[in-house]
Each structure stands twice: as structure tokens, then as C-alpha cells.
Amino acid sequence: MSSDGFLHRYFLNNGHKRLHKWVHYFDIYEKHFERFRNRPVTMLEIGVFGGGSLAMWREYLGPQARIIGLDINPACKAHEAEGIEIHIGSQDDPAVLDRILAENPTIDIVLDDGSHMMRHLAATFQHLYPRMSPHGVYMLEDLHTCYWDEFEGGLKRPGSFMELAKELMDSLNAAHTRGALPISDFTASTFSMSVYDSIIAFERRPQGARLAPVTQPMPRKDPAKGG
Numbered sequence: 001m002s003s004d005g006f007l008h009r010y011f012l013n014n015g016h017k018r019l020h021k022w023v024h025y026f027d028i029y030e031k032h033f034e035r036f037r038n039r040p041v042t043m044l045e046i047g048v049f050g051g052g053s054l055a056m057w058r059e060y061l062g063p064q065a066r067i068i069g070l071d072i073n074p075a076c077k078a079h080e081a082e083g084i085e086i087h088i089g090s091q092d093d094p095a096v097l098d099r100i101l102a103e104n105p106t107i108d109i110v111l112d113d114g115s116h117m118m119r120h121l122a123a124t125f126q127h128l129y130p131r132m133s134p135h136g137v138y139m140l141e142d143l144h145t146c147y148w149d150e151f152e153g154g155l156k157r158p159g160s161f162m163e164l165a166k167e168l169m170d171s172l173n174a175a176h177t178r179g180a181l182p183i184s185d186f187t188a189s190t191f192s193m194s195v196y197d198s199i200i201a202f203e204r205r206p207q208g209a210r211l212a213p214v215t216q217p218m219p220r221k222d223p224a225k226g227g
């Protein structure tokens, strides 16, 4: 892990805006977001609340980064600042997501920390994932809600994002299913899925045909036989 601990230090020393994160998230963020630092990237965080995380992302990703927040609560608009823009609306509303995409055609990072309702997680993922940067990362946090019925979750409950993720794991491996699963847009655009306690991160990267060449030592002539 290439983490330099920036985010954890920032969190502990935060005297700016309210910030509430599980401590084990910081290493995961740094593992997946490090490559975007100090570059002209666009990050969308769903769920603004006190605005503390948007300010943290701006510090972490650097002055060239564009940070966009989406929240259903109009009061969150107050957290707009230089390099931080807030949209108001529901994360499952395709018109809201399309408006953000129209203004920001290349979204490199999506972090879903919004309602945590299962239907919303799936709707947002299905709309944004194929439309974001082909080399981007889509991360969902607080997925312990997948096991809680007040969020439409439950162990192995159909419709929970964990169950969708299990199907996506098969889809990622569709090329090996001997035709049982089609090569989907997800198969062709996903490099990896990383599953952690309460977090799943999808790394996008265009995928080619699978290759499995054999390598072996060069055949050598026996010096005793000359040559």
C-alpha cells in the first residue's frame, strides 16, 4: 500500500468542518485514490452532510482537482468553496446525475456515501459507472448497511448491494464461464473489484482478450555434442 497516512493525519487534526469516518477507511482511500493526487481530476462524492469530507478531498487531491458534492439536502449548498461545487438532488434521479455528467464529462472518482439505501446504491452505480472515466475508480462506503433491513438490506437479501456485487464478480469472470455469461459492458470495462469491511472499490480499465502464453527456459545445446 502506497499510503503516506495523509488522510488519517488530516482527520485527526481536522479543525475545519465536521468529518465522520471509520478509521480503517483511510488506508483504503489512499490505496485507490493515490494515483489521482496533484493531477487535474474530478471527484464526485455523494453525501455532503457537514462538508468536511469534500474539504479533505480537496486538500488530499490538490489544487488542480475539481470536487463535486451531491446531496438531497439544500442546506449543503453552503459548503461550496473554491474548487468545491455542490449539486442538490437525489442520487437515484437520472436527470440529476446527467446534469452533473453534462457539466463534468470526465469523472475520475465516485465515492458513494449518500443515503445508503439499497435501491439508491444500485441505481446510482448503474447510471454512473458506465459513464465515468474508463480509468476511474468507483467506491461505495458504509456497506455494512447491506446487512441492515432499515436500509433494505439483510444477509443474502435480493437487492442488497452485496448480492449485486456477487453477481458482478461472476460478470468480471464472464470470459471463463464457457458462454454461460455474456461478456457485458461491465466485463469489458472492469479491471478489479476490491472488497473490504464496509467498502467495495471498482477499478475501471478497458479489458482485452484474455491471454495465457507459456514461458519456459530457452532450449540449450549440449556442449559435449558441439555447437
Ligand SMILES: C[S@@+](CC[C@H](N)C(=O)[O-])C[C@H]1O[C@@H](n2cnc3c(N)ncnc32)[C@H](O)[C@@H]1O
Binding pocket: 018, 019, 020, 021, 045, 046, 047, 048, 049, 050, 051, 052, 053, 070, 071, 072, 073, 089, 090, 091, 092, 113, 114, 115, 120
Ligand atoms: C453519511 S452523510 C455524508 C457524510 C460525508 N460524506 C462525510 O464523510 O462527512 C449522508 C448524506 O447523504 C445525504 N442523502 C440522503 N439521501 C440522499 C439521496 N437520496 N441523494 C443524495 N444524498 C442523500 C444526506 O442528506 C447526508 O448529508
